[in-house]
Amino acid sequence: MLHFENDYNKGAHPALLEALIATNDLGLSGYGTDEYSRRASEKIRQATMCPQAEITFLTGGTQTNQVVIDALLASYEGVIAADTGHISVHEAGAIEFSGHKVLTLPHQDGKIQASAVRQLLETFYADANHEHMVFPGMVYISHPTEYGTLYSKEELSDLATVCKDYQIPLFLDGARLGYGLAARSTDLDLPTIAELTDVFSIGGTKMGALMGEAVVFTKSNQPKHFTTIVKQHGALLAKGRLIGIQFDRLFTENLYLQLGSHAITMAEQLIGILEEKGYRFYLKSPTNQQFLLLTDSELEKLEKAGVCYGFWEKYDATYNVIRLATSWSTSQEDIDALAQIL
Amino acid sequence: MLHFENDYNKGAHPALLEALIATNDLGLSGYGTDEYSRRASEKIRQATMCPQAEITFLTGGTQTNQVVIDALLASYEGVIAADTGHISVHEAGAIEFSGHKVLTLPHQDGKIQASAVRQLLETFYADANHEHMVFPGMVYISHPTEYGTLYSKEELSDLATVCKDYQIPLFLDGARLGYGLAARSTDLDLPTIAELTDVFSIGGTKMGALMGEAVVFTKSNQPKHFTTIVKQHGALLAKGRLIGIQFDRLFTENLYLQLGSHAITMAEQLIGILEEKGYRFYLKSPTNQQFLLLTDSELEKLEKAGVCYGFWEKYDATYNVIRLATSWSTSQEDIDALAQIL
Amino acid sequence: MLHFENDYNKGAHPALLEALIATNDLGLSGYGTDEYSRRASEKIRQATMCPQAEITFLTGGTQTNQVVIDALLASYEGVIAADTGHISVHEAGAIEFSGHKVLTLPHQDGKIQASAVRQLLETFYADANHEHMVFPGMVYISHPTEYGTLYSKEELSDLATVCKDYQIPLFLDGARLGYGLAARSTDLDLPTIAELTDVFSIGGTKMGALMGEAVVFTKSNQPKHFTTIVKQHGALLAKGRLIGIQFDRLFTENLYLQLGSHAITMAEQLIGILEEKGYRFYLKSPTNQQFLLLTDSELEKLEKAGVCYGFWEKYDATYNVIRLATSWSTSQEDIDALAQIL
Amino acid sequence: MLHFENDYNKGAHPALLEALIATNDLGLSGYGTDEYSRRASEKIRQATMCPQAEITFLTGGTQTNQVVIDALLASYEGVIAADTGHISVHEAGAIEFSGHKVLTLPHQDGKIQASAVRQLLETFYADANHEHMVFPGMVYISHPTEYGTLYSKEELSDLATVCKDYQIPLFLDGARLGYGLAARSTDLDLPTIAELTDVFSIGGTKMGALMGEAVVFTKSNQPKHFTTIVKQHGALLAKGRLIGIQFDRLFTENLYLQLGSHAITMAEQLIGILEEKGYRFYLKSPTNQQFLLLTDSELEKLEKAGVCYGFWEKYDATYNVIRLATSWSTSQEDIDALAQIL
Structure with a gap:
């Protein structure tokens, strides 16, 4: 065949399996408080050139989107996304389950442009009845998108500007981030993504890990008691080490x-x-x-x-x-x- | 001016105020268990020619939509509606607050057609990944629509057929129902609406009541413990008599x-x-x-x-x-x- | 009989009915933006000697508790209450429906004491695992309680002190507040309640109104976009005037x-x-x-x-x-x- | 040290790691549809002597409890549990997050007895106001309990009888099930647990797996579209094989x-x-x-x-x-x- x-049809990259085997007999503290998770976080801070980055390791992509979006939105806010966005279509209503509407914009090859986001926000605030409507409280993009396409630095920068203007966070879903970073034509690297977004994820599941996504809050904006929020969503892994060890290896020697x-x-x-x-x-x-x-x-x-x-x-x-x-x-x-x- | x-900029029709005054000194049981609420229900059963109809009186329109939709949908289901539907735009995310996605279809003068609904359902079930998506579990229409337009008997009948084919309920939001029933050109009367829908509301707020909407389940399909569901949504009025008395009068002498x-x-x-x-x-x-x-x-x-x-x-x-x-x-x-x- | x-077995006090009749033909703006609601708010600000009070009128008691508690708590927080509290027992899980746990304390004649609240909070923060637990984010008391008993000024003041120490709001459910204010033995009046609590409700339904509760935020702490939050909970009345007019009359001539x-x-x-x-x-x-x-x-x-x-x-x-x-x-x-x- | x-302070049992290594290069289908997950399910059906058992593999314990309880309860129902139960105390409100109250009973060494459950249910249905209360819709027990104690066959059988009498499911949280099954004094084996409960979990995380819990519905009672429900809770693992392979090994040669x-x-x-x-x-x-x-x-x-x-x-x-x-x-x-x- x-x-x-x-x-994601194979297990893990051999180097990650080896790291798991090598650490298997160590007695480590749980829930992501172990030294490997700490070390992986430190390496991500270095790779993103973002010393204030706060990193949490979660298990899966839908879970990551649900936790991050629910943690950052006020109850009366929704999230702007492409109508082809993973959260719009293929997460079985995980965002609505946590109480939030996905406010969709028509996609162009899987992407949304800053101009369309700005128009949505302008129209919303211009509407005399907007207090009866869901407030647009965040912008969600996937990079690469569900169609494998990429935002340019200019496009991402424009989105960041709109978000800043309206004081709403920009969240980049990087379930396949590694494939985007390695694309020939891209002008977006990790430090730039960290700079331009408020929070983003670094996907492991589709990048050679058994499972695991790293959530990176880049603006000292990790919500208070985030561990409790993660736990409340059923997303706190007892053996958090598993993801920490894998990300520690992924961010070693540029793997x-x-x-x-x-x-x-x-x-x-x-x-x-x-x-x-x-x-x-x-x-x-x-x-x-x-x-x-x-x-x-x-x-x-x-x-x-x-x-x-x-x-x-x-x-x-x-x-x-x-x-x-x-x-x-x-x-x-x-x-x-x-x-x-x- | x-x-x-x-x-809804005036108080109530004088006949309703009189009914409230006439009954003001009566000691009545609470939470809609009073005789006026019972009597109003009976009159609605007669007016709809639907002897098995189960009626509950709620306070407002958004509340009614939230309670009915949440009560009928399974947790993993969403509701199909026009993109101009009240639940899609002007209910501040009340449907999402209760955990459900609104699955929008482009409107035509505020309406959605059976063919578009059928296509959405066919496409959904044909999608190999549909288990990762929100199940379309109900069709919501407003009649009159937000644009004052009306479904014809044929259009409603077609929607009912699609819903029956896919075994999902058809919910008609009748916040302005009286204006629809009285339109010259309509061929939809109350008995036909009761026959073709699974549940519908009869608006009072915009039809001369101080407030109040009647929810009518027409197919012996009122969810178990509906009173508890209503209470859980903060929607159970202590003095349920208020709405019962008004609807009793609204459905007397064809008012x-x-x-x-x-x-x-x-x-x-x-x-x-x-x-x-x-x-x-x-x-x-x-x-x-x-x-x-x-x-x-x-x-x-x-x-x-x-x-x-x-x-x-x-x-x-x-x-x-x-x-x-x-x-x-x-x-x-x-x-x-x-x-x-x- | x-x-x-x-x-709450009778209609409304005649003076309130008269006020509704007298204003019935006026065309007023909706959703609580009318002049009677404004005037009622102003009278409540005067009666509470709390010029910065922000007032919203809601329809029922459970609805009020659900909206206030959900609006003030962070997603990971619960509300401390007596095990006999209305929210603990008789609201069909309306608090949990909005995602929050009720953290119960054993009652004494329907009341909870500051010492017990303090102990709960101390124990919580002393627990090494408290990040895996629901954070106590608010104290809820009913006054009068479900047993008709009353807090003394000292008791309320002690509760306020604990809340201040832990920076969590104190919410007083006054569904029957008027009966408490009028009790011979009480040393708690409206200004004191406004001073010692962060938010409280003034019940109308059980105090002669057709329906309606006033929510009073006393510390310039009404959550942002509270109207939208109210709408999202299905609690925004189109003809908000109904409650405004009644409260305007209730707070006229000391009624x-x-x-x-x-x-x-x-x-x-x-x-x-x-x-x-x-x-x-x-x-x-x-x-x-x-x-x-x-x-x-x-x-x-x-x-x-x-x-x-x-x-x-x-x-x-x-x-x-x-x-x-x-x-x-x-x-x-x-x-x-x-x-x-x- | x-x-x-x-x-759960070590990695995985070597045999499980070996199984992961041995299968690492296989291209397998995702989301638990792979042959190892199927094979593991079949082995669990054999070990439980429950040929109709429906098995799903989830990642963690809190997640498992949240998904199972939310999937089985009606919206207006809560779950009965010991006040020391994991869901009562140490899941950060994950049950309330999904809208359900935990109805606590005082524990005895971590356990609740059938007589206390029966009394709670009798009292509930005898209460004239029970429609205003949360319906007890399920019984949750942990076995072993949070204190390491065990239910006897008679105790579990008595709980099953109460549940049957009131037609509510009995859910056994087996996060540490293996330690219970292996206790000298126990008279409860897997087939008996499968027979007496409606759903139970078999913990892997604390029993030598990297992570993973098996949910076993024993009465052909797995909720419709359970995969979608799992996905909606952010709990569907892309590489479901990881848990399937580990459970396949755990249930081979009696490991x-x-x-x-x-x-x-x-x-x-x-x-x-x-x-x-x-x-x-x-x-x-x-x-x-x-x-x-x-x-x-x-x-x-x-x-x-x-x-x-x-x-x-x-x-x-x-x-x-x-x-x-x-x-x-x-x-x-x-x-x-x-x-x-x-």
């Missing part, structure tokens, strides 16, 4: 970025093969996800050949949108085998 | 419909005057709300003359959308005076 | 206190009769509620004579705890007739 | 029970040593947790010797309650070293 269906780079290299080869064979792209992204338009019979061929892909949606009577994702675990052999099949 | 800004009819007659006169004077309509509705396009200087003129209107939104550089609403309390003198001013 | 079962005094006079007569006849008290209160121990046959006798009483609980094999409540509407004739029967 | 502070037995053997040696040395027990349990009364200077001695213990509370001026816990990872060397120190 060739696994291109997503970026996090290396894993991202590897996936990008594989994605570039994949794009090359697809272009060469004349496949039709639905969306060619600068990161690890590529979206194709394939016919039913082309899909059947892939399946017979043992290629796992992600099915997105019917495009029209003839075509389907499918996703092929590379990852930290995609090997040259995988790519070569896929090239043979295609 | 001439009050055309909304349909509810008469009040609706009166407002429609006034609205027709208003439309006649506006057309005669050449005003530009944004939306001419068959009920008590009319939407006009007026320039800033026209608005100023109205204000100087003491005409209260509802401001909706900027239309373009020249025009504003404004609402003129008649109601149970609009007098012939009001209309004549407005005609003079216009 | 003689109504001693509770203090609120007069109604309280009347009920107290009636209660004193009631106590006199009961003592004279040798009835056994479960709890003799300084306010309008008296609790008796009656046998089944005594209860039967009352019922046959048409006396309505409140059943509390079985006391033992022989006795039942029942409540007799006087109110603003209890007449001398009622008392005399009851005396005859007893 | 000698680790007796809790049972789960062996780990429990080992901890019990260590605990018996610990008790022997403590008794021999004349230490004063606060509570001597049949499982892996022992509670002692130690003076400040005795604590200091332990700390100096590098013994980690769990601090519970001040007992009186002289004594402190502390916990010593053995676990799957406690070695004979640990015990011998501790014996030396004591």
Whole structure:
């Protein structure tokens, strides 16, 4: 089987497993108070050049979004997001479960622009009835987006400016952050992201960890008693060390970025093969996800050949949108085998 | 001052005040268990020709929507509504506060069509990832809509069919129901609404009551322990008699419909005057709300003359959308005076 | 029938009805922005000698508690209350519905003492695991309590001191406040209550209004966008005038206190009769509620004579705890007739 | 350092780590749909002799309690629990966050008895005002309890009978279940627990897994769309395989029970040593947790010797309650070293 269906179908990168094995017999304190979690936090502070960053390790992406958004919003506030945003569509109402509306804007390749956010905010405050409406209290973006696209430094900076103007936080969901950081064309690095956002997450689950996301509050703005908030959401891991140890390793010797780079290299080869064979792209992204338009019979061929892909949606009577994702675990052999099949 | 800004700027219809005065000294049991609430319920059962109808009296419209929707939905379900629906925009997130997403569809003059609902449901269940999404668990419509428009019997029947096909309830928000029932062109009466919907509300606040909405479950489908659910939402009135007595009177000698009819007659006169004077309509509705396009200087003129209107939104550089609403309390003198001013 | 079962079985005091009738034809703005609501607020500011007081009118008692508590608590905080407190027992989980735990303390005649609150807070912060627990974020007391008892100025002052020491607000639920203010033995008046609490409610429903409670924030501490919070809880009345007009009248010519005094006079007569006849008290209160121990046959006798009483609980094999409540509407004739029967 | 502070201070049992390593390169489907999760479920069905059991793997204990309780309760229902229950005290209000009250009963050594539960239910339904109260909709027990104590088969059977009589589910929180199953004196095995409860959890975190709890619905009563409910609570792990693989191993060759037995053997040696040395027990349990009364200077001695213990509370001026816990990872060397120190 060739696994291109997503970026979380394998276990963990060997170096992370080794770190877990090496520390397995240590008796450590629980709930993220262990020295590995502290050390991982310190390394993230260095990598983000953000000495005041406050870091918490959570287990999963939806959980991270729910906890961060609920912790930062007032009860009467909602969160602005692209209509394709993960929180808008694929989190089973986790944001509404915690009492908040997702205020959607039409996406452009998965992104929202500062101008649209500003217009939403202006319109809201201009509305004489806005006290009867949900206050827009935060901007949520995913980077890379659900379509693998990336914000430019200018775009992110513009979003930051709007947020500052309206005194609402900017939250960047980095479930696949490593693939974004490693993209050739990006002008956004970790320090810039830390500077321009109020809080962001660094995804581990899709970047070679068994599981785990790091939440980074960058403006000394971590909500009071955040541990209690995390616990209340059922999100406090007893053996917090697990995530701390993995992130400690990911942020040692630049591994996090290396894993991202590897996936990008594989994605570039994949794009090359697809272009060469004349496949039709639905969306060619600068990161690890590529979206194709394939016919039913082309899909059947892939399946017979043992290629796992992600099915997105019917495009029209003839075509389907499918996703092929590379990852930290995609090997040259995988790519070569896929090239043979295609 | 001439009050055309909304349909709830006066107190109560005199007959309702009289009923409150006449019963004021009676010692009655609380929380809606009194004989007037029972009697009002019985009259609503008769007026709807729905002998199994279960009726509860609540205080306000947003409260009614929150209680009904939260009571009927499973925790993982959301409610389908027009993007202009009251629950989508003007309830300050009351639906999300109770944990549910509002799944919006683009409106057409404030309405949603069965075909669009069916497509949303089909697309949802066809999506391989739908277990990661909010289940569409109910359809909400307002009738009249926020734009004063009305569903036809055929449209409502089609919505009912979709809901039956997918086994989800159809909820009709009748905050202004009387104005809809009294419209000349409507083919929807109370018994038909009771037959086609699973639950609907009969608005009192905008129909001559001090306050109060009747919730009518039509299919022996009132959730278990509904009184407790109402209490839990802070919506159980100690002196439930207040609403019971008013609805008892509204449903005596056809008063509810008469009040609706009166407002429609006034609205027709208003439309006649506006057309005669050449005003530009944004939306001419068959009920008590009319939407006009007026320039800033026209608005100023109205204000100087003491005409209260509802401001909706900027239309373009020249025009504003404004609402003129008649109601149970609009007098012939009001209309004549407005005609003079216009 | 003689109504001693509770203090909300009649309509409204005639003066309030008259005020509603007198203003019925006025076109007023909605949602509590009308001049009567403003005027009522101003009178409450004067009566409480608290010029900075911020006042909002809500419909019912449970609703008031839910809105105030949810608005003031952080998400991870709970509210300290007597285990007999209305929010602890008889609000169908309205506090938990909004996400907060009620942290109960054993009551003494319906009250909690500052020493017990302090101990709870000390114990909490001394607990090494307190970050895994609900933070005590507010103290709730009812005054009069559910047993008709009253806090003394010293007791309230001590509670205020504890709250100040721990920087948490003190909330006094005054659903029956007028009966407390009018009690002979009390040394707590409105200005003192306003001074010692951070927020309190002034009950109308049980004090002669059709419905309505005034929420009074006394320390310039009304939460931001409180109207939106109220709306989100389904608690914003379209015709807010209804409550404003009634409170305007209640706080004119000292009516609120007069109604309280009347009920107290009636209660004193009631106590006199009961003592004279040798009835056994479960709890003799300084306010309008008296609790008796009656046998089944005594209860039967009352019922046959048409006396309505409140059943509390079985006391033992022989006795039942029942409540007799006087109110603003209890007449001398009622008392005399009851005396005859007893 | 000698680790007796809790049972989750080490990583995972080597066999589980090996299973993770052995499967690391496999491309598996996400969200618990992989073959290892299926296989683990099948083994649990066999071990519980409950062929209809429906099993879901979650990450942590508080999360498990929140998801199960919220999924099974109606919105107006609360959960009955001991006042020392984990959900009552140490979950930061996670149950209230999901809208439900915890209805506490006084504990006896951490347990609640069927008679007390029955009385609570009888009193509730006998109360004329119970529609204004939170309905008791479930019974929660922990087994072993927070004090390491165990229910007998008769006690559990009695609780099951009460629950059946009132048609509410019985939920057993088995965060430390293995230590209970392995206790010498217990007459409760897995099949009996599956038979007598409606849902229970099998803890992995404290039983040698990196993390993970298995939720077992035993009566074909898993709520509809449970995956969506799990996702909505932020509790759906992308790489569900992690927990599936570990539970697959735990339920292979009886490992789960062996780990429990080992901890019990260590605990018996610990008790022997403590008794021999004349230490004063606060509570001597049949499982892996022992509670002692130690003076400040005795604590200091332990700390100096590098013994980690769990601090519970001040007992009186002289004594402190502390916990010593053995676990799957406690070695004979640990015990011998501790014996030396004591």
